[in-house]
Amino acid sequence: MNETVMKRLSDVADGVIRPFNQTELKSALSLLKDAGKQQPALAALLAGESPLKSFVAAALSLSPYLRDMALLDPATLVRALDEPLEPLLKGFVADARDAWRGEEGGPPATEAQVMTRLRAAKRKLSFLTALADLARIFDARDTTRWLSEMADACVAAAIDHLLLAGEQSGKLKLANPQAPALGSGLIVLGMGKLGACELNYSSDIDLVVFFETDAGILVSPEDATETYGRMMRRLVRILQDRTGDGYVFRTDLRLRPDPGATPLAVPVEAALLYYESRGQNWERAAFIKARPVAGDLKAGEGFLRELVPFVFRKYLDYAAIADIHSIKRQIHVHKGHGAIAVKGHNVKLGRGGIREIEFFAQTQQLIAGGRMPELRLRPTEAALQALTAANWIDATTRDELIEAYWFLRDVEHRIQMVRDEQTHLLPETESELRRIAFMAGFADTGSFSARLESVLKTVEKRYARLFEQEEVLSSASGNLVFTGQKGDPDTLRTLESLGFERPEDISRVIRTWHYGRYRATQSVEARERLTELTPQLLMTFGESRRADEALLRFDNFLAGLPAGIQLFSLLTSNPALLDLIVSIMSSAPRLAEIIARRPHVFDGMLDPGLMVELPTRDYLARRLSSFVGGSRHYEEILDRLRIFAAEQRFLIGIRLLTGSIGGVLAGHAFTDLAGLIIEHALKAVIAEVEAVHGKVAGGRVALAGMGKLGSFELTAGSDVDLILLYEHDDDAGESDGAKPLDPVRYYTRLTQRLIAALSAPTGEGVLYEVDMRLRPSGNKGPVATRLKAFEKYQFEEAWTWEHMALTRARLIAGDAELMDATRAVIAAVLAKPREEAKTASDVAEMRTMIDKEKRPKGIWDLKLIPGGLIDIEFIAQYLALIAKGHGVKAEVNGLSTADALKRLGGELMDPNDLDLCLAALHLLTELSQVIQLCVDGGFDPATAPAGLVDLVCRAGDAPDLKSLEAELRRLTKAVRKVFQAVVK
Known part of the structure; x- marks a missing residue:
């Protein structure tokens, strides 16, 4: 039998790795001892001394993840x-495939069974592969191959299950249910490291899915996109959802x-048309490694043959060279390229890392692969x-890069084996770096670091020889002179080259700064700091879209700034x-106007922890308490609250603008802030x-946020929607103060x-516009309502839409007992029996009325x-209103719309419709938060700042506005169908 096939873990050499430390070693041995009580083979191993015992204990001391796996499944370790x-590994791959x-003679496996089996097979293979890798019985080539084989098997099994499920539901008609993918026309391509069979230890898998419309398996071909789209959402769930068995x-x-x-x-037709007409250079590089991994493998090979002219161009023309340099620049500016x-x-993205080796090869494959088919290979x-x-390339370059590639892949695997995390970053601490060094077989961090630095520098040297150095724009590229009454001609040319369209206007603005006409630039020191900062300032603004508008907004900000020395010093030393x-x-006129009008909000941006600390309720409460603490007078307290x-609204917005928080978290933060204020x-x-006015006997209030x-x-x-409720003793008369009032007037x-x-305009601005129209009887009713009257109204007079509003009521302030009593009333109102058809009719009628009275202005x-x-x-x-009638727990007050949908929709909606609504809500939330943050009056792409367009595309995870609008139309059209299906 092949010698490699016969390799055993017992073949491990003595001292191949060292234990992390004595504490971790003892913990690992203790774990093995406990497992040995159920596994005689482990007990026998522990009874003596051997290289195998030393190795297993050392491996478990070095990797918490492997230790957990051994504890979870000692039987696999014993085998x-x-x-x-x-x-053994082939058996695990076969189990996954x-x-x-189903069982012999039984029905096919359920989705839950498939998920459990895939997770068990992947876990076992990952565990044994890691041990074999650490023992040097496998090298990185073996590890990547086995991980890739397991991924292939898992994806293929999941696709077969989904195809079979499609037939069982009447959506598909398969040629052969015993081989569901055969002739299906469903193409699943593995990209990147999966396509090249180079998967890393904790890698995600990149898949691209296409389908042949004429394959003939769709019962309703017109539903192809929806049918396969749902199938792919299930595929992702099967593979990546975390269950009690982990994930795949x-x-x-x-x-x-x-x-x-x-x-x-x-x-397939649409994909080919796209790649032929609009394919990007990065997509060309990605398809070098593309490989059919599941579904109709024959159709997949045919599709890739069709793509060859796109990936590997026949002629090496100037446009192709420009494309290749474009890829280089995209990677060169990557955040990991330090x-x-x-x-x-970062051993993947950093200088001298894995990405540079891959790109070294891929670039030359793109250049010459069109004329030399022998270069069209997937593995690096x-x-x-x-x-x-x-x-x-010469043989020396080849050998150096191959050796470096597998060494870095080894290091990458060890980084990921520690805790099964998808990371490529070496630890920052000496202790954790020692863990990686020991796992890689080094005696100490010094020898490991020396070897790693040598490898990284070798790769960087080879990479640099392949590509020319990029020109870096600097102030040396032209004059920047802002003296005299008119713009210096060379300076105007420099400004134009930097990206400004109106260089004379920009020059005039900057001369205004240097003349000290603003308070922020009146001191000599401030002007000196600004002069030093100006070249970097112009370069940075010049790189933004519509640079002129952005710089003029900054000018407006400077005009209102009370002092400038601190700011200019900070900007000089802090490019971020x-x-x-x-x-x-450049992107948020609303925020720019705020800091121009009230520069003090900028102070919070100077906090070094701004982007690190999340704006949770506790965080905001601590800050507010210290800020307001000590204020005694009413107006002073309110002014402090306004400031x-x-x-904090501004700083939450900054976090959203920079992407350090998303729209959902921003919504929670804005709400927590409002509640506290x-x-x-x-x-x-x-x-x-x-x-x-004194107090009313037994008087107390509760405030409901709507x-x-x-x-x-x-x-x-x-704005904020509020309802104020109160209660008092039944026999209470006028209040007991100097100016008594009866309870209603009080x-x-x-x-x-x-x-x-909250809403009066002052020198410090307005806290919140207040809307109280959701109180009983709306604007016609009293502004404050006694709880008893509120309860009677809700049970006897309120319309369905008022009960809809109650589903979002949340008690935010006031007397604790009254808040509890109010919650009980609201819960009772929402739980009362109601006629479902009548409720649906009322809701639909309400939506129709809104459609007529408040017509939307467009897609945005x-x-x-x-x-x-x-x-x-x-x-x-x-x-929420009909849930009780279906025996479903309906308490959703205090939940977001998304969380309410998850709680209710899981039982009252089709799962795919629920997923669709949640996806649409997430997109709409992300977009709404960014748009509301940046502009007043809604988003108009025709007039929006270019930077805002970019931000909106980022929030919608779309490459451009056209794509985003297409996705919006698709999702909202589908949501309207769901609405009509649910509310019927």
């Missing part, structure tokens, strides 16, 4: 102790054509060998802060009213004071468009 490894099959592979489908505008599975180091270095080592054979200011000025609210304002108002305030979905520009006055405190009217936010909110509210 590996003396059985040949490769037959057959996971879709994180799965990414974003390498498909134009992912922001196309479905998860793309028709200086060579060891601690914290094979490509380097072929390039040498074709005399594109400068980038942030440019981002605001704090303005600054309103709570403090209510306390101040109550104290102020009591000081003048709408987006109730569901944690406020945006930067939201709580009316208190509510009016609260509205004024995200709230009002058919299938937009209102439709999704109405679905959730309708389900």
